[in-house]
Amino acid sequence: MKTEQHIDEFIRREKETIPNPYLSTRVMAKIEGLEKVERKKNTLWQTLALAAGMAAVAFLGVSIGSSDVKSGTKERILNINDRQIENLGYYNLGEDE
Amino acid sequence: MSDEQLINDIISGNHAAFKSLMEKYQQQVFRTVMGFVHTKEDAEEVTQDVFIRVYQSLSTFQHNAEFSTWLYRITVNASLNALRSNRKNRLLQSLETIFSLRSEEKTPLEELEYAERNKRIGEAIDSLPEKQRTAFILSRYEELPQKKIAAVMNRSEGAIEQLLQRAKENLKKKLSIP
Numbered sequence: 001m002k003t004e005q006h007i008d009e010f011i012r013r014e015k016e017t018i019p020n021p022y023l024s025t026r027v028m029a030k031i032e033g034l035e036k037v038e039r040k041k042n043t044l045w046q047t048l049a050l051a052a053g054m055a056a057v058a059f060l061g062v063s064i065g066s067s068d069v070k071s072g073t074k075e076r077i078l079n080i081n082d083r084q085i086e087n088l089g090y091y092n093l094g095e096d097e
Numbered sequence: 098m099s100d101e102q103l104i105n106d107i108i109s110g111n112h113a114a115f116k117s118l119m120e121k122y123q124q125q126v127f128r129t130v131m132g133f134v135h136t137k138e139d140a141e142e143v144t145q146d147v148f149i150r151v152y153q154s155l156s157t158f159q160h161n162a163e164f165s166t167w168l169y170r171i172t173v174n175a176s177l178n179a180l181r182s183n184r185k186n187r188l189l190q191s192l193e194t195i196f197s198l199r200s201e202e203k204t205p206l207e208e209l210e211y212a213e214r215n216k217r218i219g220e221a222i223d224s225l226p227e228k229q230r231t232a233f234i235l236s237r238y239e240e241l242p243q244k245k246i247a248a249v250m251n252r253s254e255g256a257i258e259q260l261l262q263r264a265k266e267n268l269k270k271k272l273s274i275p
Contacts (some may be wrong), residue, residue: 003272006214006272007218007237010215010219011237013215014132014238017137017140019123019137019140019141023141024119024123026145027119027145027149028115028119032112034149
């Protein structure tokens, strides 16, 4: 019987314990903090996605540009030796010269 | 404002509604946690975790059960998890708290006996198997009827009655040994 009373007394004492009156404020602050972190994470992902997208577009552009040059006509080099060109000045000379 | 209205407001992004819900149920959660951890600091920490978990998973609440039943389930799980992860620290703190529960009217010897008795009661409650302890705490700390405890623990009322009976017997056995 006495044991029962002691248990009741122990439980009554624990039930009388009051939490910190600012506990709800603390929890709200914690929740807001977690939401901020979440928002930051989302912003970071968006930035990374944007950067990756831009890099992909640039790479694609370069690849397409390169492939276009390769598939075009063959390169030709025109090598002109000035010494072998006939001097056209002769044809401009007059009869009396 | 009813729980359902508050929950709908919270889901639509109203932070003040969550504060109202928390203030409504804070004492209930804190008392239940106290039954498991026995120290004010730990009980506050677990209560905080419980409400953060509630906030994060409120959108998944199905309204199949009462909100308080759902909240009790989260509270019991969070308390048991906290005990599993922080057993050593908690034991030391709970001893400190138990020793600090002293009365001015008692002599030093009586105080010592009182502290020793509280320590033994706390240890006896903690040594109960998880299901017996949960049923005992919900019954004695929260004074819930067996029907409600059965809903929280997802068991029949008969099973709860048995658990409470066994918890009582076990406590008597543990505390009768000098």
